[in-house]
Amino acid sequence: MTTDIKFADERLKLSPFHDRQAALNLRDSWSVWNGYKFAEYYYDSEYEYFCVRNTCGTYDICPMQKYLIEGDAAEAMLNRMVTRDITKLKENRVTYVCWCTNEGRMIDDGTIFKLGPKKFMLTCGSPSLAWLRKANFGFDAVEIKDVTDTLAALSFQGPTTFSVLKEMGLEGIEDLKPFQIGYYDFAGTELMISRTGFTGDLGYELWIENDNALELWDTLYEIGENYGIQPYGEAATNMARLEAGFIMPYMEFNEALKTVHYQHDQTPFELNLGWLVDFNKPLFNGRKALLLDKKNGPKYTLTKLDIEGNKPAEGSYIYGDKKCSLEIGYVTSAMWSPAVKANIAMAMIKTEHLHGEIWAEIYYEKELRQYDKVARCSIKEKPFWAPTRARMTPPEHY
Amino acid sequence: MQHFDTIIIGGGHNGLVCANYLGKAGQKVLLIEASKKLGGLAATREFYPGFRASVAHAINQFPEKIVLDLNLTKFGYKQSSRSMKNIGLDLEGNHVFVTQDGLSGVSDKEVRQYDLYIASLKRFAKALQPFWMKKMPAISGNTIAEILTFIQIGLKLKLLGKKDMRELLRVVSLPARDLMDENFDSDLLKATLSWDALVGSTQAPRSPNNSILTLLYRMAGNHHGHYMLPEGGVQSLIDALTDAAKSVGVEIRCDSPVKKISIKADKNGVKAEGVILDGGEEIRGDRVISALDPKQTFINLVGAEHLEIEFLNRINRLRTDGYVAKLHLALSDIPSFTGIETLDDRFIIAPTMDTIEFAWDDAKYGQCPENPVIEIVIPSLNNPALSPEGGHVLSANIMYIPYRKKGGWSEESKAHLVKKLLNTLNQYSPGLSEKVIHAELLTPVDLEKDWRVTGGHWHHTELALDQMLMMRPTYEAAQYQTPVDDLYICGAGCHPGGGLMGAAGFNAAKVILT
Numbered sequence: 001m002t003t004d005i006k007f008a009d010e011r012l013k014l015s016p017f018h019d020r021q022a023a024l025n026l027r028d029s030w031s032v033w034n035g036y037k038f039a040e041y042y043y044d045s046e047y048e049y050f051c052v053r054n055t056c057g058t059y060d061i062c063p064m065q066k067y068l069i070e071g072d073a074a075e076a077m078l079n080r081m082v083t084r085d086i087t088k089l090k091e092n093r094v095t096y097v098c099w100c101t102n103e104g105r106m107i108d109d110g111t112i113f114k115l116g117p118k119k120f121m122l123t124c125g126s127p128s129l130a131w132l133r134k135a136n137f138g139f140d141a142v143e144i145k146d147v148t149d150t151l152a153a154l155s156f157q158g159p160t161t162f163s164v165l166k167e168m169g170l171e172g173i174e175d176l177k178p179f180q181i182g183y184y185d186f187a188g189t190e191l192m193i194s195r196t197g198f199t200g201d202l203g204y205e206l207w208i209e210n211d212n213a214l215e216l217w218d219t220l221y222e223i224g225e226n227y228g229i230q231p232y233g234e235a236a237t238n239m240a241r242l243e244a245g246f247i248m249p250y251m252e253f254n255e256a257l258k259t260v261h262y263q264h265d266q267t268p269f270e271l272n273l274g275w276l277v278d279f280n281k282p283l284f285n286g287r288k289a290l291l292l293d294k295k296n297g298p299k300y301t302l303t304k305l306d307i308e309g310n311k312p313a314e315g316s317y318i319y320g321d322k323k324c325s326l327e328i329g330y331v332t333s334a335m336w337s338p339a340v341k342a343n344i345a346m347a348m349i350k351t352e353h354l355h356g357e358i359w360a361e362i363y364y365e366k367e368l369r370q371y372d373k374v375a376r377c378s379i380k381e382k383p384f385w386a387p388t389r390a391r392m393t394p395p396e397h398y
Numbered sequence: 399m400q401h402f403d404t405i406i407i408g409g410g411h412n413g414l415v416c417a418n419y420l421g422k423a424g425q426k427v428l429l430i431e432a433s434k435k436l437g438g439l440a441a442t443r444e445f446y447p448g449f450r451a452s453v454a455h456a457i458n459q460f461p462e463k464i465v466l467d468l469n470l471t472k473f474g475y476k477q478s479s480r481s482m483k484n485i486g487l488d489l490e491g492n493h494v495f496v497t498q499d500g501l502s503g504v505s506d507k508e509v510r511q512y513d514l515y516i517a518s519l520k521r522f523a524k525a526l527q528p529f530w531m532k533k534m535p536a537i538s539g540n541t542i543a544e545i546l547t548f549i550q551i552g553l554k555l556k557l558l559g560k561k562d563m564r565e566l567l568r569v570v571s572l573p574a575r576d577l578m579d580e581n582f583d584s585d586l587l588k589a590t591l592s593w594d595a596l597v598g599s600t601q602a603p604r605s606p607n608n609s610i611l612t613l614l615y616r617m618a619g620n621h622h623g624h625y626m627l628p629e630g631g632v633q634s635l636i637d638a639l640t641d642a643a644k645s646v647g648v649e650i651r652c653d654s655p656v657k658k659i660s661i662k663a664d665k666n667g668v669k670a671e672g673v674i675l676d677g678g679e680e681i682r683g684d685r686v687i688s689a690l691d692p693k694q695t696f697i698n699l700v701g702a703e704h705l706e707i708e709f710l711n712r713i714n715r716l717r718t719d720g721y722v723a724k725l726h727l728a729l730s731d732i733p734s735f736t737g738i739e740t741l742d743d744r745f746i747i748a749p750t751m752d753t754i755e756f757a758w759d760d761a762k763y764g765q766c767p768e769n770p771v772i773e774i775v776i777p778s779l780n781n782p783a784l785s786p787e788g789g790h791v792l793s794a795n796i797m798y799i800p801y802r803k804k805g806g807w808s809e810e811s812k813a814h815l816v817k818k819l820l821n822t823l824n825q826y827s828p829g830l831s832e833k834v835i836h837a838e839l840l841t842p843v844d845l846e847k848d849w850r851v852t853g854g855h856w857h858h859t860e861l862a863l864d865q866m867l868m869m870r871p872t873y874e875a876a877q878y879q880t881p882v883d884d885l886y887i888c889g890a891g892c893h894p895g896g897g898l899m900g901a902a903g904f905n906a907a908k909v910i911l912t
Contacts, residue, residue, distance in 0.1 A: 076703045102706040134711050138702025282663030285707045288881070 012037040015062040016152040016213035020221070024231050031234055034127060034148070036063035038234065045235030046338075052199055052240050053339050055228025056158030058220065059198075059237055061205065065110075065127055066151050070119045071142035078112060078120055081135040083268060083277040083284055089114045092181040094194050098268055098276050099131075104289030105256035105265040107131060109247065109273075111196065113181060121147075125249050131257065135285070152213035156220065157203030157240070160227035162395035165193070165204065167223045174394035176204075187215050198237060200244020200383055202390050227398065242333050243340060245304055245383035247271055252302060252332045252346060269298040270348070300329065300348040304380040305358065307343040311373065312336055313360040316345075320353045322374055324361050328353040331360065340384045345377075354379070401682045402428040402649070404910070405673055407656050407699070408689030408889060410438025414639040415903030416687060416888045418468050421646035423911050428681065429648055430673065432655035432850055437636035438689075439849055439856065440898055446836040448786040449728035452632045453840065453849070454856075455775045455793040456482065456744065459619035459899045460635065461531060468642045474630065475638035481624035482775070483743040486590030487826045491737030494587045498624050504584050515581045516622075522566045523617035525554050530618050530894040530901045533877050533909055534868035570611040571863065575603035575751055577610055585750040589771075592754070593746050594623060597773065597797060598722055598856045598896070602758035603751040608863040615861070615894065625744055631781035635898065655850075659686050659699045659885060668704045669883035685884040687906060691851050691858035692871040692891040693718060700882060709881055712872040716865060716891075720842030720854035721761055723799035725772075725819055727792040728785070728836040733776070733827045745774040747826060757798050764804035766815050770822060771797050789835070794819070801842035801853050812839050857896030858889050867893055878906040886910060 005011070013036045015021070024042050031040040038060065041048055051057045069078060079086050082097040089095050091114050098109040110124030122132070132144050156164075165173045170184040173193070181194045189212050197203030208216050221229055238248065247253055256265035267290060268277050277290055307313050313334040320326035329349035337344045349358065358377040363370065389396050404420050406413045409431030417429045435441045439453040465475065486494035495502045501512045529551065535544030555563050569577055574595045578588035592603055595613035603609075617623035628634050643650065655676040662671045672682035688695040696705060696713045735745065748754050748771040757767035778784040778791040785791050796819060803811065816837050824830050842854025851858060859871050868876045871891045878886050888906030890896035 073703075080703055081707065102708045135707050137707075137714055138697055138705075138710050280665045282665070282668050283704055283706070287667070287706075 013149070015060050016210040017060050017062065017154065017217050020214065020217045021060060021231055029233070033063040033234070034065065038063055039231065041233040041235045042231050045233065045239070048230055048232035048236035049239045050338070051228055051230040052158045052232055052236060053201065054159065055230070056156065056160040056164060056224060057230045057232040057236070058217075059155040059157065059232050061153045061155045062148075064148070064153060065124050066147045066153065067122045067128070067132060068115075068119070068145040068147050069122060069132070069142060070145070071139075072118060073139040073142050074118050074120055077136055077139040077142050078122070079281070080284055081132075082112070083286065083290070085278040085281045086112055086114075091116060094179045094181060094196050096276070098273055100268065100286035100290065101256045102286055102289060103256075104267045104286035104293050105259075105263070106253055106268055106271065106273075107256045108249070113194065115181070126255060150210055152208050152210050152216075154206045154213075154216065154220075155197055155203065156206055157197045157199040157201055159202050159389055159396070160398045161203055163398045164220060164224045164227050164229065166397070168219060177393045178391055187212055187219075191216065198244070198246055199240035200246070200385050200390060201240070201387060202392075202395050238333075239335055239337075242335055242344065242346065243337050243383070243385035245346075247273075247302070247346075248333065266300075266302075267293045267298055269293050270300050270302060272302045297351050299351060301351045301354060302332070303329075303347050303349045303354065304384065305331075305345045305347050305360070305377040306380050306384075307334075307345055307360055307362075307377045308375040309362075309373065310336055310343050311362045311364045311375070312343065313345045313362045313375070316347075316360040316362050318347050318349055318377070319359045319361060319374070320356050322357070322359050322376075324359065324374060326353075328358070337384055342384065343375075344380075344384050347377075399680060399682055400428075402426050403684050404428070404687060405430065405681060405683035405685075406687045406689060406888070407659075407673060408432075408438065409436035409650065409652065410689055410889070411440055411636065411639060411898055411900050412889050412903035413438075413687075413689035414636070414643055415464060415468075415900035416689065416907045417643045417648045418639060418646060419904065419907035420910065421643055421648040422468070423907075427643075427648045428683065429643065429650045430654050430656060430675075430681075431650070431652045433848075434653050436640050436650065436652060437633065439845070439851070440632050440636055442631060442633035442636075442784070445726045445838040446728040449726070449789065449791055449836065450784045451726045451777065451791050451793050453724050453845065454632055454898055455777055455795075456625035456627055457619075457632060457635060457898045458621065458623060458625040459616060459897050461618075461899065461901060461904070462620060463531065464900050464904055468639070470635075470638040470642060473638035473641040473645070475634055476629040477620075478626045478628055478780075481621035481626045484590055484593070484624070485738065485743050485745050486586045487735065487745050487747050488586055488749070489736075489825060492586075493737060494584065494590050496590060498621060501587070504587050508582055508584055508587060511581055518562065518565065519614065519617065520622055521558065521562055522569070523614045523622065525558050525566065526614055527618055528554065529867070530615065530899070531904060533905050534870075534893050536877055537868055537873060570614070571606065571608055572610050573604050573606050574601075574609045574613075575755075578603070578751065589748040589751050589754055590746050592751060593748060593773065596754065597795060599862070600717065600719070600721055600762070600798075600860060601862075602755045602798075604755055605758075608861075608866070611863065611866070612861050616897065618899070625775075627742075627775075627777060627780040629780075631777055631784065632898070633781075656699060658701070659688070659695075659882075661700065661704050661882065663704065667883060670885035685886060685910065687886040687888050687910070689887075689889040689903065691718065691855070691889055692716060692875070692887065693852040694850065695887055695889075696880075700885070705881060709872070709874055716871055717860040717862065718853035718855045718858065719801040719860075720845060720856065721798040721800060722856060723796040723815070723842065724840040724845070725792075725794040725796055725816070726838040726840075727794075727834050729790040729792055729830075729833045730835050731788065731833045732790050733792060733830050733833060735827045741776050742779040745826075747772040747774070747822060754797070761798035761800045764800050764802055766799060766803065766811075766818070767797075770799070770819060772819070772822065774823075794823075799841055801846070801855075803841075803843075807841050807843045812841065815839060856890070858891035859895075861895045866895065870895065878909045
């Protein structure tokens with residue numbers, strides 16, 4: 001980087017896809033993620049959301065943190081760190097994991113890719129190198145390499161994605177199962193594809209060295225033109241992930257290493273991620289604390305709500321009665337879901353009140369006038385949006 | 399496969415004390431020691447044909463309670479009623495003598511002031527006395543026993559009275575320099591009196607933290623901090639503890655380094671179930687107690703995969719670098735010190751507190767001190783068996799000799815240091831060099847290698863306020879239990895700490911037996 005640019009060190013990093021994305025960012029609506037310039041939306045967030053649900057879209061995940069963890073003890077080191085048993089993870093498979101402090105409070109969630117018998121990739125939302133190094137202390141010969149800035153990654157989501165990849169000539173892409181990793185020849189190099197994503201729909205994540213990033217983009221957009229391809233930003237992602245029931249940092253949870261107040265962070269049980277915690281494993285960070293949390297029951301439980309009416313319950317308090325005299329929780333994310341045609345939300349609700357009535361006090365505005373209403377909520381156990389096409393192998397062709 | 403109720407790793411005095419109490423309570427105990435002899439840093443060994451010495455060269459705080467409980471006198475341990483003087487050596491022969499009865503060699507004003515000074519320190523030491531032989535309450539602990547201990551601590555302090563309590567709270571964290579300057583004028587006296595507050599630590603007279611607390615800890619024994627040598631020397635304590643242990647059925651295996659603590663890891667968590675020796679032999683026990691230092695125990699013998707991340711990182715960050723080297727001289731004849739008549743005392747070469755401070759300044763940047771400060775004992779006077787007829791052994795603690803010496807330790811750098819030490823010693827004991835048949839220098843690196851103690855640190859873990867009491871070695875392991883079920887620790891890295899005291903071994907045994 002040249003140093004004669006003013007404030008060079010303060011400027012946002014540009015993703016390897018930036019040139020193409022900037023050209024398509026009609027509204028110049030930029031946000032920041034881990035120091036990267038990153039689109040909030042390109043044209044209209046709802047439009048982009050509909051592309052993800054009905055055709056296909058690309059979402060730049062270059063700013064997502066990516067760590068290669070390699071060596072004889074790599075598996076043991078990661079297995080001690082995360083709550084899930086990754087010794088069961090097969091090669092070329094991906095699994096969703098979370099990791100906690102020794103007090104059982106969640107530090108972050110992410111995915112682990114098993115790239116080889118002794119080689120893993122960990123991805124997560126926030127920089128975690130310091131924690132990884134701490135977790136690595138005491139293990140010999142494990143190399144941790146931050147590849148965030150060198151490995152370009154593009155999330156490619158939506159029902160027509162498979163058709164685009166197929167038409168690109170990626171041999172065997174039809175056999176790639178959910179959470180599986182495949183390697184494909186592309187432009188004289190290797191393109192790694194995992195059938196993963198953050199939308200709950202059919203989708204892939206494409207991994208390629210920075211140098212080949214633009215060529216990948218151009219190919220996708222050339223073929224994708226007939227399949228409704230559109231870049232989408234953070235806003236559309238947030239809609240899609242809520243429908244899929246995925247949690248978001250700083251909405252559903254606080255990263256435990258960054259909270260100031262005691263227990264302003266969460267345990268996996270509070271986040272309804274108990275299924276990620278494997279007590280059959282003799283030791284993992286937070287095990288003792290989480291056993292206690294499980295035994296005593298979490299104070300709050302993250303709950304999916306279907307709310308009467310169509311007013312999004314953003315920021316609402318949750319009550320145990322219609323008169324709103326018994327406060328039992330708060331909404332973390334809410335939206336009107338076009339795909340499900342329902343007023344949906346995720347809320348932290350005191351566990352002891354989960355079996356009673358649940359009401360949301362919703363404030364909304366109409367042409368500068370403030371209104372409020374109290375709406376009945378019902379609990380949804382399953383993700384709001386989980387189409388069968390997301391799981392089909394081979395996926396449907398469009 | 400053999401099976402024991404308890405397997406204790408490490409046959410130093412804490413391991414021995416712990417083994418004794420458990421054996422006495424009827425447990426089937428195995429005590430495993432890596433080296434050929436028991437005793438750890440207190441073991442007497444031949445360092446030159448016919449000449450023997452132990453790294454720990456005198457005793458000052460071994461509790462009467464343990465002597466009585468274990469009937470150690472029956473096993474040949476004879477404490478001396480004579481405590482050693484601490485003698486601050488002066489080049490001109492104007493030495494300062496610190497005895498249990500008071501001072502000599504200084505002005506009357508200093509003598510009177512010392513009486514006041516030592517009286518208040520004795521009151522403080524007495525107030526703290528109950529806590530050394532006691533398990534510290536966990537900070538998060540809320541059992542009745544733990545709350546009672548908190549109350550007892552508060553009450554003991556309160557009972558000192560307003561004036562003393564204020565003074566104790568003021569001085570425990572005071573730099574030694576300030577306390578000495580407040581009380582005394584003589585440079586040599588100040589340096590001599592601060593020696594026991596500083597030796598074995600990374601603290602110099604001006605360092606804040608807890609040197610006075612360390613001094614009070616050392617005053618826990620019968621002689622209020624003065625050292626003594628039992629008949630037969632330090633080895634007689636180890637021999638008595640060994641024989642006592644054997645008499646209650648403790649099985650002892652020397653020359654058997656432990657490679658790993660074997661851990662049973664299943665859906666019930668992780669628990670210790672025995673040890674694996676270097677040769678691969680496996681021995682099972684209902685519980686394992688490690689008398690080794692915390693880093694050895696947790697990082698090497700248990701391993702990262704069996705401990706949570708924060709705990710292991712706290713163990714790793716413990717300050718464990720030793721700063722005391724040991725010099726053993728085989729002498730052809732008894733040495734003489736200008737103006738000294740009897741030699742069976744403890745001599746300190748530290749003319750001023752600045753000398754000590756500057757020695758530390760050198761050491762903290764990885765250098766050997768330009769002017770080393772030295773504590774000398776001649777143990778062969780008390781125990782003639784340590785040297786051939788006519789010969790003698792001079793045993794010296796040298797401060798501050800860095801574990802992490804810039805450029806590392808080599809035979810050459812050791813020889814250079816020995817030469818410098820002999821030069822210094824010669825100034826106080828003219829003609830000493832000619833009597834030296836052999837000199838052995840043990841740097842902290844040597845102590846680490848041959849005594850298997852991390853950093854070559856006497857106390858396994860620095861005795862500093864943040865690593866003491868319920869923080870020693872760190873929370874979650876400060877009550878002798880560890881995060882691994884059925885694994886306990888009982889070494890100097892536990893409360894109350896190092897020195898030939900055995901309180902950690904005693905306290906650990908008590909936790910297991912109750």
